[in-house]
Amino acid sequence: MTATDLGLPSLRGTEGVPVLNEGEKLTGKDFSSDQEVRWCPGCGDYAVLKAVQGFLPDLGLRRENIVFVSGIGCSSRFPYYLDTYGMHSIHGRAPSIATGLATSREDLSVWVVTGDGDALSIGGNHLIHALRRNVNMTILLFNNRIYGLTKGQYSPTSEAGKITKSTPMGSVDHPFNPVSLALGAEASFVARTIDSDRKHLTSVLAAAAAHRGTSLVEIYQNCPIFNDGAFDAIKDRDTKEHAIIPLEHGQPIVFGGGTKGLVRAAHGGVEVAEIGDADGQVSLEQVIVHDAHQQDPTLAFAISRLTDAGYLNRSPIGIFRQVERPTYDDQARGQVDSARKAAPGEQSDRLAALIGGGDTWTVV
Amino acid sequence: MSKQVKQLDRVVIRFAGDSGDGMQLTGDRFTQESASFGNDLVTLPNFPAEIRAPQGTIPGVSSFQVHFADHDILTPGDAPDVLVAMNPAALKANLGDMPKGATIIVDTHDFTGRNLTKAGYESNPLEALDAEDGGDQGPLAGYSVHPVDLTGMTVEAVKEFGLSRKDAARAKNMFALGLLSWLYGRPIAPTEQFLHRRFARVADIRDANLTALKAGWNFGETTETFVVQYEVKPAPMAAGTYRNITGNLALAYGLVAAGVQSDLPVFLGSYPITPASDILHELSKHKAFGVTTFQAEDEIAGIGSAIGAAYGGALGVTTTSGPGIALKSEAIGLAVMTELPLLVIDVQRGGPSTGLPTKTEQADLLQAMFGRNGEAPVPIVAPQSPGDCFSAALEAARIAVTYRTPVMLLSDGYLANGSEPWHVPEVADLPKIDANFATAPAEGEEFLPYSRDPESLARPWAPPGTAGLEHRIGGLEKADGSGNISYDSANHDKMTRLRQAKVDRIAESLPPLEVDDPTGDARVLVLGWGSTYGPIGAAVRRVRNEGGKAAQVHLRHLNPFPKDLGEILKRYDKVLIPEMNLGQLSMLIRAKYLVDAVGFNQVRGLPLKAAELAEAITGLVEQIEKEDAR
Numbered sequence: 001m002t003a004t005d006l007g008l009p010s011l012r013g014t015e016g017v018p019v020l021n022e023g024e025k026l027t028g029k030d031f032s033s034d035q036e037v038r039w040c041p042g043c044g045d046y047a048v049l050k051a052v053q054g055f056l057p058d059l060g061l062r063r064e065n066i067v068f069v070s071g072i073g074c075s076s077r078f079p080y081y082l083d084t085y086g087m088h089s090i091h092g093r094a095p096s097i098a099t100g101l102a103t104s105r106e107d108l109s110v111w112v113v114t115g116d117g118d119a120l121s122i123g124g125n126h127l128i129h130a131l132r133r134n135v136n137m138t139i140l141l142f143n144n145r146i147y148g149l150t151k152g153q154y155s156p157t158s159e160a161g162k163i164t165k166s167t168p169m170g171s172v173d174h175p176f177n178p179v180s181l182a183l184g185a186e187a188s189f190v191a192r193t194i195d196s197d198r199k200h201l202t203s204v205l206a207a208a209a210a211h212r213g214t215s216l217v218e219i220y221q222n223c224p225i226f227n228d229g230a231f232d233a234i235k236d237r238d239t240k241e242h243a244i245i246p247l248e249h250g251q252p253i254v255f256g257g258g259t260k261g262l263v264r265a266a267h268g269g270v271e272v273a274e275i276g277d278a279d280g281q282v283s284l285e286q287v288i289v290h291d292a293h294q295q296d297p298t299l300a301f302a303i304s305r306l307t308d309a310g311y312l313n314r315s316p317i318g319i320f321r322q323v324e325r326p327t328y329d330d331q332a333r334g335q336v337d338s339a340r341k342a343a344p345g346e347q348s349d350r351l352a353a354l355i356g357g358g359d360t361w362t363v364v
Numbered sequence: 365m366s367k368q369v370k371q372l373d374r375v376v377i378r379f380a381g382d383s384g385d386g387m388q389l390t391g392d393r394f395t396q397e398s399a400s401f402g403n404d405l406v407t408l409p410n411f412p413a414e415i416r417a418p419q420g421t422i423p424g425v426s427s428f429q430v431h432f433a434d435h436d437i438l439t440p441g442d443a444p445d446v447l448v449a450m451n452p453a454a455l456k457a458n459l460g461d462m463p464k465g466a467t468i469i470v471d472t473h474d475f476t477g478r479n480l481t482k483a484g485y486e487s488n489p490l491e492a493l494d495a496e497d498g499g500d501q502g503p504l505a506g507y508s509v510h511p512v513d514l515t516g517m518t519v520e521a522v523k524e525f526g527l528s529r530k531d532a533a534r535a536k537n538m539f540a541l542g543l544l545s546w547l548y549g550r551p552i553a554p555t556e557q558f559l560h561r562r563f564a565r566v567a568d569i570r571d572a573n574l575t576a577l578k579a580g581w582n583f584g585e586t587t588e589t590f591v592v593q594y595e596v597k598p599a600p601m602a603a604g605t606y607r608n609i610t611g612n613l614a615l616a617y618g619l620v621a622a623g624v625q626s627d628l629p630v631f632l633g634s635y636p637i638t639p640a641s642d643i644l645h646e647l648s649k650h651k652a653f654g655v656t657t658f659q660a661e662d663e664i665a666g667i668g669s670a671i672g673a674a675y676g677g678a679l680g681v682t683t684t685s686g687p688g689i690a691l692k693s694e695a696i697g698l699a700v701m702t703e704l705p706l707l708v709i710d711v712q713r714g715g716p717s718t719g720l721p722t723k724t725e726q727a728d729l730l731q732a733m734f735g736r737n738g739e740a741p742v743p744i745v746a747p748q749s750p751g752d753c754f755s756a757a758l759e760a761a762r763i764a765v766t767y768r769t770p771v772m773l774l775s776d777g778y779l780a781n782g783s784e785p786w787h788v789p790e791v792a793d794l795p796k797i798d799a800n801f802a803t804a805p806a807e808g809e810e811f812l813p814y815s816r817d818p819e820s821l822a823r824p825w826a827p828p829g830t831a832g833l834e835h836r837i838g839g840l841e842k843a844d845g846s847g848n849i850s851y852d853s854a855n856h857d858k859m860t861r862l863r864q865a866k867v868d869r870i871a872e873s874l875p876p877l878e879v880d881d882p883t884g885d886a887r888v889l890v891l892g893w894g895s896t897y898g899p900i901g902a903a904v905r906r907v908r909n910e911g912g913k914a915a916q917v918h919l920r921h922l923n924p925f926p927k928d929l930g931e932i933l934k935r936y937d938k939v940l941i942p943e944m945n946l947g948q949l950s951m952l953i954r955a956k957y958l959v960d961a962v963g964f965n966q967v968r969g970l971p972l973k974a975a976e977l978a979e980a981i982t983g984l985v986e987q988i989e990k991e992d993a994r
Binding site for chain 1: 399400601604629631660661669670676680834
């Protein structure tokens with residue numbers, strides 16, 4: 001039971017996954033399957049699907065080496081609509097299936113599509129363990145703050161007091177903040193984006209895909225049927241400037257048209273301050289400069305706490321954390337590879353030596 | 365002093381002591397000595413679920429039974445001939461299993477007031493033995509009791525090494541082993557080599573153990589307590605290389621072999637659980653064979669990761685016990701629906717719920733058969749002895765890969781921890797397993813992930829990475845052929861029947877059953893499965909030795925049943941099905957073949973006893989004869 005130096009595999013990004021041949025180019029159409037998309041009209045999932053289909057060609061990876069794994073829920077139908085390899089699995093278990101797949105296959109780009117119920121309720125355990133292990137996969141967590149496929153019960157991200165089919169007097173459950181949870185599990189890449197902002201969504205997905213390790217991307221996604229308007233404050237042209245706290249690495253965290261910024265609070269956390277010269281206001285220099293590459297997740301966690309737990313009037317959006325840490329699968333494969341190298345010879349000869357080893361005796 | 369040597373054909377010894385006394389190790393070393401001497405043997409370890417239950421108490425007693433003989437034997441023995449009891453609790457816990465006249469060697473050292481009380485003795489049973497002729501000799505009356513201060517003599521023997529009294533006393537198990545080795549003429553050289561290896565880095569402990577071992581041997585030779593030395597000659601065995609092996613080790617080797625024979629990397633996703641964890645431990649040592657072991661966050665992730673690896677083209681395996689199967693049920697259904705090869709290994713233990721974690725039982729058969737939602741047929745195979753776990757694993761892998769299906773392998777706690785001499789097979793003789801991956805379709809042709817091989821009804825296995833085979837699978841019902849989502853009622857009916865037909869089709873690949881009916885006119889058939897093979901075989905032999913006639917058939921395949929089973933069952937007037945459950949195979953046999961099978965059922969956490977079973981068989985034979993006479 002002693003710790004041993006594992007030696008760090010040195011692969012970066014999507015190394016190991018075969019790329020397209022010189023001159024070969026794929027388009028969004030190449031990634032569209034022949035299956036009819038069956039989400040409700042106006043569902044935020046359409047926008048994410050379009051963005052993903054549009055963005056996948058930019059990865060330059062071979063289509064046959066991309067796999068989407070999902071759980072159960074509206075968003076988990078995602079793999080059927082992409083002409084890649086895919087598995088629509090069972091409720092909450094996609095991260096565990098993706099872990100086995102990613103660990104046994106270095107040459108695959110593995111994606112998980114999940115929702116707030118799938119990832120945070122029934123599959124919460126698998127999610128946190130995938131994040132702590134840092135298995136090489138990109139998790140798209142569609143958060144619509146409601147159970148859609150089962151027709152409108154509150155979810156683990158629904159605000160307290162929410163009236164739903166299963167909570168006629170209002171929910172008494174305290175919600176999870178997915179970004180805080182992921183940072184608590186020491187995820188190496190944590191981001192949040194919005195279904196309706198294709199540009200931001202695409203840029204975050206690009207960074208997530210390029211990250212070696214588990215990337216968690218929370219996507220605020222509107223459910224027009226059971227939770228319409230849940231994200232109106234951060235989508236509305238008039239209010240979003242004050243509702244979205246944009247996170248950009250190396251930039252001071254300011255919002256509200258430059259009137260507000262994040263500063264360290266006396267209690268040790270982070271708070272919003274007005275920028276200006278008046279009493280109680282702070283200067284731009286005092287505003288926190290976002291450092292997504294900081295190994296210590298404490299500040300990123302503090303920033304994540306500025307997300308409203310109730311109706312969403314304010315939320316930090318962008319990449320909270322992006323740090324390098326050895327991945328589980330690279331190390332697991334590294335151990336297998338080094339054991340193999342240390343044991344030359346035919347497999348069948350070594351098998352004979354193994355089963356015929358130990359204290360044996362011969363009867364003639 | 366030269367001692368009398370007496371020949372025996374078989375002996376059953378039980379070593380019993382506190383959980384911390386090293387009884388499992390002692391038994392294991394005695395077994396290895398007997399194995400290398402050439403006896404046939406069967407072992408039965410029996411230990412508490414607690415790692416260190418309160419010292420000196422009955423719940424803390426750990427024991428190891430070994431049965432060795434000059435002929436081939438099948439069971440660990442119904443009742444021990446010799447008990448080695450290291451403390452009062454070990455004596456009290458095991459005395460009930462000892463037939464009168466048996467030999468009992470007692471370490472007197474712990475027979476003190478406090479330890480006697482802890483074991484529940486009001487007075488010292490050893491002192492009662494000194495009663496005057498005709499007086500009450502207490503619970504040990506009628507036994508051949510040898511009270512020996514094993515601990516005291518051990519401490520005395522190793523004092524030159526300057527160990528603490530506690531460390532010195534810990535070598536008492538080696539003293540006991542040395543004594544028993546002398547008593548039964550076992551070679552101690554293998555144990556000496558073992559101690560050199562085991563304690564290579566702690567010279568004083570190594571030397572103390574070696575010294576205690578020899579001191580125990582020498583004590584036997586010189587003392588007048590033991591006047592007779594016993595000899596059990598080697599058993600005749602078929603030519604070849606042998607080793608002593610436990611079921612869990614054989615199973616792990618079988619999985620490594622399945623990887624080699626199929627040319628597939630093995631991926632084990634597992635969560636630790638008694639009594640299956642040793643398979644995880646063992647496989648984690650064999651990365652050089654391309655074996656990846658993943659200790660998952662829970663049982664579900666164990667099977668989930670194995671399904672993911674199987675989708676990726678590995679030989680996916682998950683290992684667990686009954687409670688773990690309950691948690692994996694939904695995922696097994698996913699593997700049924702996605703038709704991916706997967707090995708699900710259930711090392712059964714006493715249930716329900718947490719049940720008896722360290723004891724054996726066969727009560728997961730119906731869970732394996734039916735424990736899923738919907739019509740979800742899963743092939744089931746079961747090994748019949750510890751060494752047989754090796755070939756059972758290979759057979760499970762053959763079925764899983766050939767038919768693209770999850771396969772349940774039902775071992776149990778007795779097979780897992782019990783051991784027997786194993787005839788090591790030649791690798792060249794092992795079956796090859798063909799993964800037969802799908803290849804890219806010809807230009808203009810469409811890949812149909814749910815098309816089927818006409819013979820096996822298996823669908824193509826198409827791991828990611830091949831252009832042109834991109835496809836989506838999942839838990840929703842599949843359209844026949846394309847595998848697209850289908851809610852069509854006729855399609856669901858067809859697919860449900862296809863999945864069942866595919867599993868039924870496995871029967872075509874099974875060899876005929878071996879019917880053990882030497883005279884060919886037995887009228888009672890004893891049908892079993894799994895680890896009851898030994899007790900059933902021994903019981904049938906007893907019946908035959910006493911002039912009775914009984915046939916034996918043992919099932920390796922529980923789903924589907926072999927094609928000739930129905931015809932065989934109908935040849936006999938009575939079918940007796942002994943099981944360590946309340947009649948699960950009986951229920952399946954009755955339902956499928958409309959045979960009025962008679963059950964012999966025990967759930968005591970221990971293997972069936974051959975003598976009791978023989979009585980039941982004889983009872984049935986006599987019943988038929990009586991009916992004839994009428």
